[in-house]
Amino acid sequence: MAMIGVATTRRKIQWSFLDLLVVVYALVPVLWIVSLSFKSKETLNDGNFIPREWSIQNYVDIFQTNEFVRALFNSIGIALISTFIAVVIGTMAAYAIARLDFPGKRVLIGVSLLVAMFPQVSLVSPLFEIERALGLFDTWPGLILPYVTFGLPLAIYTLSAFFKEIPWELEKAAKMDGATPAQAFRKVIAPLAAPGVFTTAILVFILTWNDFLFAISLTSTEASRTVPAALSFFTGASQFEDPKGTISAAAVVITIPIILFVLFFQRRIVAGLTSGAVKG
Amino acid sequence: MTATLTEPKQRPAAPPKPRSTGWRRRLPLLPALFFVILVTQIPFLVTVFYSFQSWNLVRPGSQHFVGLQNYVDVFADSQFRGAMLNTVVLTVVCVFVSLLLGLGLALLLDRQFLGRGVVRTLLITPFLILPAAGALLWKTSMFHPNYGLVNFVFGGNTDWLSAFPLASVMTQVVWQWTPFMMLLILAGLQGQSKEVLEAAQVDGAGRWRTFASITLPQLSRYLQLAALLGAIYIVNSFDAIYLMTQGGPGTASTNLPYYIYQRAFEGFDIGQSSAMGVIVVVLTLIVATFTLRLMFRTFDVSSGVK
Numbered sequence: 001m002a003m004i005g006v007a008t009t010r011r012k013i014q015w016s017f018l019d020l021l022v023v024v025y026a027l028v029p030v031l032w033i034v035s036l037s038f039k040s041k042e043t044l045n046d047g048n049f050i051p052r053e054w055s056i057q058n059y060v061d062i063f064q065t066n067e068f069v070r071a072l073f074n075s076i077g078i079a080l081i082s083t084f085i086a087v088v089i090g091t092m093a094a095y096a097i098a099r100l101d102f103p104g105k106r107v108l109i110g111v112s113l114l115v116a117m118f119p120q121v122s123l124v125s126p127l128f129e130i131e132r133a134l135g136l137f138d139t140w141p142g143l144i145l146p147y148v149t150f151g152l153p154l155a156i157y158t159l160s161a162f163f164k165e166i167p168w169e170l171e172k173a174a175k176m177d178g179a180t181p182a183q184a185f186r187k188v189i190a191p192l193a194a195p196g197v198f199t200t201a202i203l204v205f206i207l208t209w210n211d212f213l214f215a216i217s218l219t220s221t222e223a224s225r226t227v228p229a230a231l232s233f234f235t236g237a238s239q240f241e242d243p244k245g246t247i248s249a250a251a252v253v254i255t256i257p258i259i260l261f262v263l264f265f266q267r268r269i270v271a272g273l274t275s276g277a278v279k280g
Numbered sequence: 281m282t283a284t285l286t287e288p289k290q291r292p293a294a295p296p297k298p299r300s301t302g303w304r305r306r307l308p309l310l311p312a313l314f315f316v317i318l319v320t321q322i323p324f325l326v327t328v329f330y331s332f333q334s335w336n337l338v339r340p341g342s343q344h345f346v347g348l349q350n351y352v353d354v355f356a357d358s359q360f361r362g363a364m365l366n367t368v369v370l371t372v373v374c375v376f377v378s379l380l381l382g383l384g385l386a387l388l389l390d391r392q393f394l395g396r397g398v399v400r401t402l403l404i405t406p407f408l409i410l411p412a413a414g415a416l417l418w419k420t421s422m423f424h425p426n427y428g429l430v431n432f433v434f435g436g437n438t439d440w441l442s443a444f445p446l447a448s449v450m451t452q453v454v455w456q457w458t459p460f461m462m463l464l465i466l467a468g469l470q471g472q473s474k475e476v477l478e479a480a481q482v483d484g485a486g487r488w489r490t491f492a493s494i495t496l497p498q499l500s501r502y503l504q505l506a507a508l509l510g511a512i513y514i515v516n517s518f519d520a521i522y523l524m525t526q527g528g529p530g531t532a533s534t535n536l537p538y539y540i541y542q543r544a545f546e547g548f549d550i551g552q553s554s555a556m557g558v559i560v561v562v563l564t565l566i567v568a569t570f571t572l573r574l575m576f577r578t579f580d581v582s583s584g585v586k
Contacts, residue, residue: 030405033417092308117512117568121537122557125544126323149319212412212519228412244420251413258408
């Protein structure tokens with residue numbers, strides 16, 4: 001809180017020390033993962049923080065096993081499709097909530113928040129039974145279905161907050177100036193709504209990308225197994241002597257897209273999460 | 281989609297509307313409702329149905345109606361009660377500790393210093409790592425008795441995951457969730473008005489006094505939101521337990537989601553796991569009603585103030 005107080009040199013040193021400590025706490029495990037992923041099999045357990053011999057063998061290994069490449073493909077495909085569907089449906093719902101007045105609106109927001117809190121584990125075994133009966137078990141749609149459902153509340157929650165901020169009178173103004181409804185939407189409203197929709201898409205994508213529970217219980221083969229589930233099989237698989245290096249490499253590979261997303265859109269994401277709370 | 285979006289363009293303020301328009305207005309909501317009902321309510325009804333059946337997949341054809349027997353069994357099951365206790369401990373401790381740490385970090389980041397952006401970005405990283413990968417790596421590279429970093433730094437050869445299973449899992453969960461709390465609280469800190477803070481200083485309020493009587497009350501909304509969102513996810517923690525301890529040793533670190541999963545997918549006891557599922561849903565509903573009420577009240581208060 002130096003912006004109020006006067007920063008003396010001593011205080012500065014104290015703060016810097018604290019900062020350092022904090023960064024170490026958050027970062028050591030992360031750096032350790034990166035370091036492990038670049039170690040060769042022989043030096044994996046030497047406890048050196050910096051690899052003695054740098055090697056990209058772990059990365060080569062994971063991209064040579066079908067197990068990982070296929071899982072990565074599944075993860076990307078399933079997450080993208082689920083995100084798309086959830087955002088489209090969520091946009092429609094959020095639009096209705098933000099712009100139209102109708103009785104029972106509050107109940108609807110309540111219900112959507114309730115779904116977010118619905119314990120997922122209590123749905124896993126019935127979904128397993130139902131999907132086996134319908135032939136959806138171990139397929140992409142089998143995972144997309146629950147992901148859309150649990151992505152929707154998040155999408156509606158953040159989107160309706162964004163939509164409330166849009167000056168909708170502009171649409172009317174555009175129409176008065178002779179634009180058709182479609183033009184008014186495309187040229188005026190869509191550009192204003194785009195940032196919110198985009199932020200929401202990132203949040204939903206991260207949610208589905210990270211899921212482990214559905215991924216492990218609704219899949220059984222490489223046909224639809226996503227990366228989180230595939231990772232858990234790395235430990236037991238005998239084809240790697242010590243899975244630590246390969247797990248680390250896999251962790252680095254799958255974390256990079258998320259880190260890039262968030263680096264670029266950090267401010268927006270926080271805005272998306274908090275604006276709902278503050279402006280309800 | 282664009283057609284649906286642009287359709288209700290006029291917005292008459294007159295309240296009494298014919299029924300048909302009323303339904304047209306709700307039209308954009310239908311797909312969302314449809315999905316949610318399809319995926320949460322139908323399986324839930326199926327769960328309720330299963331919970332009155334004695335049904336073990338290992339014994340085909342054994343399915344029959346047993347009334348409330350499953351519920352009686354579940355409540356008599358000491359492992360279930362243990363799992364429930366673990367869930368409560370895990371959630372309360374993790375939310376509290378990560379909130380506290382997050383508040384501390386947010387206060388640090390709220391000051392001006394060289395490289396603040398970099399530090400903030402670095403601090404967020406644990407939250408971005410795939411939870412499953414985070415859990416596995418804490419297990420194999422931090423807590424491992426021979427090669428783990430924890431023993432490497434502090435010496436000894438404690439097998440952390442068997443000696444302190446729940447505490448180890450909680451450490452990982454806290455590590456993962458602190459950045460999330462920090463981000464939300466930081467947003468709150470940066471939203472507070474500088475004039476009020478300056479006014480407080482002019483009036484001679486000390487650093488601590490300013491924090492306690494101005495910053496903290498303003499932050500309370502954000503703290504509540506962070507705690508609520510964190511709790512929703514942490515209460516459902518599954519990956520950390522599955523991947524780090526498998527609920528063990530014994531059932532020392534089994535929480536409810538993991539126990540239900542175990543009964544269904546390893547014990548193949550559909551009847552009992554469904555009964556547990558129903559109990560969890562009912563408990564969640566009770567807690568959720570309270571939190572929702574709290575949230576709506578917060579919304580109202582904030583819009584009233586603004």
